[in-house]
Amino acid sequence: MFDYLFSLNPGIIGYLVFLITSVAVYGLFSLGLNLQWGYTGLINFGHVAFMTVGAYATTLLSLAGVPLLAAVSIGAVLAALLGLLMGFSTLRLREDYLAIVTIGTSELVRLVALNEGWLTKGAFGVQSFPLPLENFRPTVGTRIGMIVIISAIFGTTLWKLAERCVRQFRRAKTWQHQVSAIASGLLGLLAIRLWVVSAIALYDFRSSPATNGLLFIVLITVAIVFWALERLVKSPWGRVLKAIREDEEVAKALGKNVFAYKLQSLMLGGFIAGIAGAFFAWQLSTVYPTNFEPLVTFQAWIIMILGGAGNNAGTLLGAGIYWAYTALTRDLERLPIAADQVGALRIMVIGLILMVLMIWRPQGILGNKDELTLGK
Amino acid sequence: MTNPSPPLMPVLSATGLMKSFGGILAVNDASIEVTQGSITGLIGPNGAGKTTVFNLLSNFIQPDRGRVLFDGEPIERLPPYQIAQRGMTRTFQVARVLSRLSVMDNMLLAAQQQTGEKFWSPWFLPGRIAKEENAARDRAVEILESVGLAAKANDYAGALSGGQRKLLEIARALMTRPKLVLLDEPAAGVNPTLIHQICEYITYWNRQGLTFLVIEHNMDVIMSLCDRVWVLAEGTNLAEGTPAQVQSDPKVLEAYLGS
Numbered sequence: 202m203f204d205y206l207f208s209l210n211p212g213i214i215g216y217l218v219f220l221i222t223s224v225a226v227y228g229l230f231s232l233g234l235n236l237q238w239g240y241t242g243l244i245n246f247g248h249v250a251f252m253t254v255g256a257y258a259t260t261l262l263s264l265a266g267v268p269l270l271a272a273v274s275i276g277a278v279l280a281a282l283l284g285l286l287m288g289f290s291t292l293r294l295r296e297d298y299l300a301i302v303t304i305g306t307s308e309l310v311r312l313v314a315l316n317e318g319w320l321t322k323g324a325f326g327v328q329s330f331p332l333p334l335e336n337f338r339p340t341v342g343t344r345i346g347m348i349v350i351i352s353a354i355f356g357t358t359l360w361k362l363a364e365r366c367v368r369q370f371r372r373a374k375t376w377q378h379q380v381s382a383i384a385s386g387l388l389g390l391l392a393i394r395l396w397v398v399s400a401i402a403l404y405d406f407r408s409s410p411a412t413n414g415l416l417f418i419v420l421i422t423v424a425i426v427f428w429a430l431e432r433l434v435k436s437p438w439g440r441v442l443k444a445i446r447e448d449e450e451v452a453k454a455l456g457k458n459v460f461a462y463k464l465q466s467l468m469l470g471g472f473i474a475g476i477a478g479a480f481f482a483w484q485l486s487t488v489y490p491t492n493f494e495p496l497v498t499f500q501a502w503i504i505m506i507l508g509g510a511g512n513n514a515g516t517l518l519g520a521g522i523y524w525a526y527t528a529l530t531r532d533l534e535r536l537p538i539a540a541d542q543v544g545a546l547r548i549m550v551i552g553l554i555l556m557v558l559m560i561w562r563p564q565g566i567l568g569n570k571d572e573l574t575l576g577k
Numbered sequence: 578m579t580n581p582s583p584p585l586m587p588v589l590s591a592t593g594l595m596k597s598f599g600g601i602l603a604v605n606d607a608s609i610e611v612t613q614g615s616i617t618g619l620i621g622p623n624g625a626g627k628t629t630v631f632n633l634l635s636n637f638i639q640p641d642r643g644r645v646l647f648d649g650e651p652i653e654r655l656p657p658y659q660i661a662q663r664g665m666t667r668t669f670q671v672a673r674v675l676s677r678l679s680v681m682d683n684m685l686l687a688a689q690q691q692t693g694e695k696f697w698s699p700w701f702l703p704g705r706i707a708k709e710e711n712a713a714r715d716r717a718v719e720i721l722e723s724v725g726l727a728a729k730a731n732d733y734a735g736a737l738s739g740g741q742r743k744l745l746e747i748a749r750a751l752m753t754r755p756k757l758v759l760l761d762e763p764a765a766g767v768n769p770t771l772i773h774q775i776c777e778y779i780t781y782w783n784r785q786g787l788t789f790l791v792i793e794h795n796m797d798v799i800m801s802l803c804d805r806v807w808v809l810a811e812g813t814n815l816a817e818g819t820p821a822q823v824q825s826d827p828k829v830l831e832a833y834l835g836s
């Protein structure tokens with residue numbers, strides 16, 4: 202465990218790069234769900250469908266010679282159109298219909314991927330598709346430029362964490378504030394570690410161009426999407442979404458086209474998950490229908506609830522915690538029990554953690570406690 | 578409040594409204610007319626169909642039959658949000674506030690034609706949005722002050738008491754700059770002092786040019802506020818006239834006592 206925190210061994214760095222990328226990909230994916238559920242109150246139990254569409258569209262199009270940027274964009278737009286389709290068929294009905302239709306759609310999409318071999322290569326999977334920056338061999342100057350860019354991202358994160366830490370210490374009336382201040386401080390230290398790791402990986406770009414390149418662009422993508430979403434949810438547009446989440450009849454009575462806003466939320470969330478799908482595929486470097494089981498949707502729900510639904514920073518934190526947990530329990534695989542039993546055990550423990558969290562902090566880690574005591 | 582010379586132009590007129598739920602005829606050929614600048618009352622025993630009439634007028638429930646003219650144009654086919662955009666705002670019998678939004682956000686939400694509510698604008702027009710928000714905020718503070726909720730502006734709406742919620746709902750309706758406000762029992766569950774206050778606000782805004790249609794069981798409120806009163810019983814019109822006329826109408830007394 203201390204290796205993770207201090208070692209500069211290339212193997213450990215490589216694993217940490219994998220973890221950072223995973224956090225970013227799952228974070229991105231969950232940000233889409235958070236927009237739909239956390240802000241708009243749309244019950245989407247088939248979020249993985251958007252990811253599937255994004256992953257397959259990107260890889261298949263790029264195999265056919267479409268440039269990567271265009272392929273991702275088309276994939277994300279297709280995912281958004283899937284959202285449009287789901288929304289049009291259900292959003293006028295009671296909300297539980299959306300839950301059912303999304304589950305159904307995600308399984309349908311996966312089964313299409315499995316059975317329409319002429320298009321998706323079926324169970325054989327999509328292989329050896331182009332990866333972003335895999336043939337990129339940056340000069341020292343370029344690499345330093347890349348490090349400066351990610352430093353801006355990590356620097357901003359650190360700044361926000363420091364601000365939060367100081368604020369909570371100032372307020373420190375209850376022990377929760379102190380815990381929160383200390384946690385922010387520790388997170389800051391962790392962020393510094395990940396910053397160093399990312400910088401080393403980028404400087405040492407040639408060690409593995411595809412993974413280091415992916416790290417670079419996924420960090421930038423998450424930063425941009427996060428910024429864009431924050432801007433949106435704090436705007437009057439976001440206020441309408443929250444109003445719909447609270448009571449859509451009121452939103453209607455105040456002249457808001459609830460159906461259109463729900464569609465926009467569903468589509469934008471799908472668009473983001475579609476982009477996440479492309480990164481998911483690039484990270485795996487092969488894509489099989491089994492990568493898109495309903496479990497993936499529930500991972501996004503766990504991540505969002507852990508961090509606090511209706512909070513974008515919380516969602517990213519949730520993704521971090523989820524992967525930290527996965528990394529820390531990796532050693533369990535050395536125990537003399539079968540691999541699938543270890544898998545089941547891990548999920549059981551996640552379930553337990555969620556239960557404890559729901560008792561101790563039902564609003565999620567970054568959620569707002571005051572909101573829970575409110576009457577309807 | 579009697580206007581010196583009642584203007585005849587009806588801002589809202591509904592005729593032949595019908596609605597049945599399953600087998601029950603909740604509203605059966607009801608009509609109502611609201612003159613421009615008036616405070617019109619709608620009364621009737623419990624279950625008479627008053628709230629349902631509101632739902633039909635604002636199209637929260639689609640009428641089986643009937644015609645609704647607002648500002649001279651038929652609106653019975655318009656979705657509720659468009660009716661609200663045209664200037665007819667309703668409140669609910671049981672006050673509905675957006676609990677996890679602040680009182681101020683409840684108010685700001687109600688502002689109409691906001692640039693910032695369009696999907697692309699938050700990224701490209703932040704300056705214009707900020708300007709509109711500031712204007713809306715000033716107006717919201719003004720309205721909140723007039724109903725005594727200004728001190729609560731930054732609290733969660735879900736933390737308000739029942740009576741305060743009623744006030745917030747009325748304030749929020751005014752924030753939409755409506756022509757006509759439908760109030761469903763504004764005085765229900767509100768203490769007598771506050772009822773008096775609410776009545777004063779309603780008259781104050783009425784003098785500013787707003788028209789009101791008010792459902793109310795409290796006869797004192799109806800007597801002191803209304804220019805005209807419509808009486809509904811078992812989903813149909815029973816009587817119509819000035820408050821005094823209606824109150825002495827034997828049919829009305831019978832409907833109230835007999836039910």
Ligand SMILES: Nc1ncnc2c1ncn2[C@@H]1O[C@H](COP(=O)(O)OP(=O)(O)OP(=O)(O)O)[C@@H](O)[C@H]1O
Nearest residue numbers: 598601603621622623624625626627628629630670
């Ligand atoms: N959504 C609905 N489904 C079925 N029946 C309904 C529905 N809404 C109203 N009703 C019925 O219609 C009738 C009229 O109800 P409504 O709420 O309009 O009465 P009201 O005049 O507002 O009464 P109150 O003064 O008690 O508020 C009642 O018998 C009620 O049970």
Ligand SMILES: [Mg+2]
Nearest residue numbers: 627628629670
């Ligand atoms: Mg009623």
